[in-house]
Amino acid sequence: MRNLFLLIVRYGGFLSFLGLELLCFILIVRYNNNQQKIWVHSSNYFSGQLYERFDAVTRYWNLSVVSDSLARENSRLRAELRDARFQEEIIEGSVSDEKWQQHYTFTTAEVVNNSVSRFNNYLTINRGSRHGIKPRQAVIDDKGVIGIVIRVDKYYSSVMSILNKESRIAASIKRNNFFGSVVWEGSNPTISQMRDVPKHAQIAIGDTVQTSGYSAIFPGGLPVGTVISATVPPGSNFYDIDVKLFNDLSKIRYVYVVNNLLRANQKTVEEESDE
Numbered sequence: 001m002r003n004l005f006l007l008i009v010r011y012g013g014f015l016s017f018l019g020l021e022l023l024c025f026i027l028i029v030r031y032n033n034n035q036q037k038i039w040v041h042s043s044n045y046f047s048g049q050l051y052e053r054f055d056a057v058t059r060y061w062n063l064s065v066v067s068d069s070l071a072r073e074n075s076r077l078r079a080e081l082r083d084a085r086f087q088e089e090i091i092e093g094s095v096s097d098e099k100w101q102q103h104y105t106f107t108t109a110e111v112v113n114n115s116v117s118r119f120n121n122y123l124t125i126n127r128g129s130r131h132g133i134k135p136r137q138a139v140i141d142d143k144g145v146i147g148i149v150i151r152v153d154k155y156y157s158s159v160m161s162i163l164n165k166e167s168r169i170a171a172s173i174k175r176n177n178f179f180g181s182v183v184w185e186g187s188n189p190t191i192s193q194m195r196d197v198p199k200h201a202q203i204a205i206g207d208t209v210q211t212s213g214y215s216a217i218f219p220g221g222l223p224v225g226t227v228i229s230a231t232v233p234p235g236s237n238f239y240d241i242d243v244k245l246f247n248d249l250s251k252i253r254y255v256y257v258v259n260n261l262l263r264a265n266q267k268t269v270e271e272e273s274d275e
Contacts, residue, residue: 104219106256107131109139112156116189116250121161123147127257128155136217138258143247144223145169145182145211146255157257163189163249171224172212176202179212182224182243189249192225194241201239203230209243216263 109131113124127133129152139146139159147167151158160167163184171194172179180196194209207227213220225243232239 102261105259105261107133107259109133109157109255109257111252111255114161114249114252116161116163119165119186121163121189121249122150123159123161123252123255125157125159125255125257126155128153128157130154132259133157133257134259136263137260138218139255140218140222140258141247141252141255144225144245145218146247146249146252148217149257161249162192162245162247169218169224170212170214171209172214173197173201173203173227174208174210175204177212178203179214180238180241182209190245191228192243192245194227194243195238197239197241199232199237199239203227203239203241205230209241216260216267217258219258219260 107127109125109127111123112126115121115123123139123146125133125139133149133152135149135152137149139149145162147159147161147164149157150160162169162182165184165186167184169182170179171182178197178201180194182192182194184192197203205227209224209227211218211220211222211224223246225245227241228244229242230239
């Protein structure tokens with residue numbers, strides 16, 4: 001109490017001055033139309049600026065929540081597409097009694113580690129065995145192919161990137177369905193190579209390369225890139241094709257892990273055929 005009294009004694013004149021100034025300001029604004037309009041306009045402007053900046057900060061901190069929500073919704077919608085289902089029963093002569101079984105499901109994941117500058121590049125995603133992730137599952141995003149899951153922990157998984165010299169993706173030319181394999185020779189993170197396409201195929205610059213579906217890992221029709229060069233080396237029966245990748249793997253953040261629900265059935269049939 002003594003300190004409060006001393007404070008009032010020491011600064012009483014200044015505090016009284018501020019109080020009188022505030023009272024005069026209120027009286028001027030309250031009883032003068034012009035000054036009142038100026039005050040209302042100024043207060044609205046500054047409060048609007050303040051709310052706008054506060055809203056921008058709030059939206060920034062909520063971006064991760066929004067992105068996660070959108071990724072989950074996209075995953076659900078992908079599973080609803082006709083390409084993600086398998087035609088289980090066809091009644092001859094009918095087009096209305098088709099029955100469809102779920103073929104692929106999609107799990108959203110976030111990339112938490114990535115490399116693009118090595119000969120063998122890998123990604124780490126924040127989904128693991130407790131989320132249903134298994135080795136040999138495809139990893140994609142909205143622009144196309146990312147890689148293949150190779151190792152799985154309880155909470156994280158390692159993905160062999162398409163920018164890996166051990167990677168081979170079954171692919172085809174969209175325009176004419178000639179198929180081969182997309183590999184990476186380690187020279188440019190934006191360009192891969194397509195091999196095993198026979199020389200009698202008609203390949204044109206600008207052709208779209210997509211997954212062929214000739215594997216139990218990637219669904220067919222996923223975009224890979226566009227042809228930027230195609231030559232047949234002397235004495236070879238196959239093209240050397242350079243493919244400009246649709247994906248810039250140095251920028252990826254959210255991905256989908258693809259689960260082929262019929263993979264075991266397909267592998268069993270293929271293994272029996274090989275025997």
